[in-house]
Amino acid sequence: MSEDEPWQVRLRLTDSDSVQSFESGSDLLLSDHTPWHLPLQTDAKYCAALWKLLMRDGVSEKPTHVGLPRSKRNTQTPISEQEDVGEIPANRKGPSSCGGPNGRKGPISRRRLRDHNSLLLAILDGLVDRGDKSYSLDEDDSLMEIEAIEIPTKRQSIMRARMRNLIKQYTKRNIQTLIPLRLRSSDYMDLGELTRAEAQIHGFKTFIKYTWSRNGHLPRSLPFPENARGFLYLHAPLDELIATWQIRFRITDSDSPGSFNSGVDLLWPDGTPWFIDVGTPKDPRWALPAIQERLQYTDVDQPAPDPLIQSLGQPFRVDFQQKQLKLRFVGPDGRAQYFPQRSPFRVQRTTGYPFYNPYTGSAMVCFERYSARTSVLRTGETLVLRILKILTPVVTLMPAHTRELSMRELARQLPIPEEGALVMVQNGESDLGTRKVRYHILEPVPWSVSERTVEHPVVQAILDGQTSY
Incomplete structure (x- = not known):
């Protein structure tokens, strides 16, 4: 120069x-x-x-x-x-x-x-x-x-x-999930001493801040505490409505998802948990996928989407007043197959009478592998439902055309759902081509999906344990 x-x-x-x-x-x-x-x-x-x-x-x-x-x-x-x-x-x-x-x-x-x-x-x-x-x-x-x-x-x-x-x-943070059971090491975040951090959550860009308001004063942004290193997650209490759910930050000692349970939540200066309100966020789009994902196996009494069944033991919610179980089974390739099933909680007093749901309430259930033990049932292994948790109390609802039906007869037709037990039915149903065959069973047996459903390769892969959630 x-x-x-x-x-x-x-x-x-x-x-x-x-x-x-x-x-x-x-x-x-x-x-x-x-x-x-x-x-x-x-x-x-x-x-x-x-x-x-x-x-x-x-x-x-x-x-x-x-x-x-x-x-x-x-x-x-x-x-x-x-x-x-x-x-x-x-x-x-x-x-x-x-x-x-x-x-x-x-x-x-x-x-x-x-x-x-x-x-x-x-x-x-x-x-x-x-x-x-x-x-x-x-x-x-x-x-x-x-x-x-x-x-x-x-x-x-x-x-x-x-x-x-x-x-x-300005480091890029790409958050794949907010569900604690599905966290990955890549979801780990270091927010220590930052006033705000940019993140991509479910494909949506958002900024995370440590904004604090005291005694009605205008909120002001503070730097995150030095030890603010951990995971964002959806805090969804089982006994609260969706409007009360929150996004919280769990401080952990490493980026291993296994350290989540031993961690502690990030707190405000007054000692209460820091959170982002899911009920009324300014930009709720990034929180919606987490809510939808959580509803697949949450016990909150809200309408749930069609469950995506990826493996045995995966919890999902059912309502005892549902007419049909709209099940989607996901195979090893990630593709879902739709298999609607008549709800096991619907009964028919006798031929010629309409079907009805005698119980109200909801529960968390999951599929289990079951081997048929009688010649009347389908042979081989099939899928049955186990009730994991009763979410809302079971109440008996008797339609007008069944009022003369005693509670004892109803319990024999469709045993009352019990927490921890299999879903039991008295009358089974088998699909043989397009013709449905009715048969009478003296003792209640576990309800199971149709033969056509069990024979599908996607369901067989789930039975063989080739998939996980």
């Missing part, structure tokens, strides 16, 4: 850490396609650390006119003979800021470049993928870059802490 041109510090983007890649690289550009730079002003204290680096690398002295207009250049006294500028005050503002993509200033760019932090901020800005508006970073690689930077200043540790905070803030 000639003496007539202003000296600048620029950032050269390269495809590797090799020195040879410098020539083939390109300078970091602002939104107006001009090179980003730091003007080397000899009388600016924020340049002191940069000048020390340059002089260590072979620059004999500081030109007096570097970075100054011609009218203000002073060539009388070499800067090398002047008094050392000393340490840099932390509150002095730098000369410029970096523009964001598409001509807008991004979160990093809105920060004024300050004194000796300017170079570090520029390096961070160079690490950012300029085409990604989410400002995603690879945290481990970026921290290694920051650790490799050497700047002679007593505030070095403070600068590194600030940079770690920035890197953590």
Whole structure:
């Protein structure tokens, strides 16, 4: 660079850490396609650390006119003979800021470049993928870059802490699930000392904040506690409505999902659990998949979607007033097959009378493998239902045409559902082609799915244990 041109510090983007890649690289550009730079002003204290680096690398002295207009250049006294500028005050503002993509200033760019932090901020800005508006970073690689930077200043540790905070803030977090039983190591988050963190949850972008309001005052954002490392999860109490569900943060000692149960919830300053309200969130789209997923095996008395059965023992909710069980079995390839079954909680007094549901209530149930023991039942292994938990109390409901039917007769036709027991029926039903054959059984037997359903390869894979949930 000639003496007539202003000296600048620029950032050269390269495809590797090799020195040879410098020539083939390109300078970091602002939104107006001009090179980003730091003007080397000899009388600016924020340049002191940069000048020390340059002089260590072979620059004999500081030109007096570097970075100054011609009218203000002073060539009388070499800067090398002047008094050392000393340490840099932390509150002095730098000369410029970096523009964001598409001509807008991004979160990093809105920060004024300050004194000796300017170079570090520029390096961070160079690490950012300029085409990604989410400002995603690879945290481990970026921290290694920051650790490799050497700047002679007593505030070095403070600068590194600030940079770690920035890197953590703009690190991409992709949350796959909010259900505790399905958490993965990739769902682990480090929110320590951040004022907000960006995350992709179920494909939706959102920001997580530690906003606190006390005694009716306006809420203010606080940094997350230093130990805020763990998992976001859906807190869905079994005895509460969906409107009261919350997204909470479980602090754990590692990124292993197995450490979830031994962890503790993140708390507000007053000691109550930190949460995001699911009932009335500003942008509820990212919470809906978790709610739908939870409803497949929750005991909250709300309408549940058609269950997706992926394995034996998977809990799902049924209502005793359902006319049909709309079951979808998922095979090893992830494809679901639809197998509607007449509800085992419907009975018919006798031929010619309509079917009816004599019980109200709901329960959590699951499928189990069952081997038929009589010649009347289907031979071989089949699927039966076990009642895991009664969610709402069972109440007997007698239609008008069955009022003369005694409770004893009803209990013999359809035993009352009991927690922990199999779903029992008196009359079985078998599908033989398109013709249904009725047969009478003296003793109640476990209800089971149809033969046609059991014979399907997807259901056979579940019976053989080839799938899991």
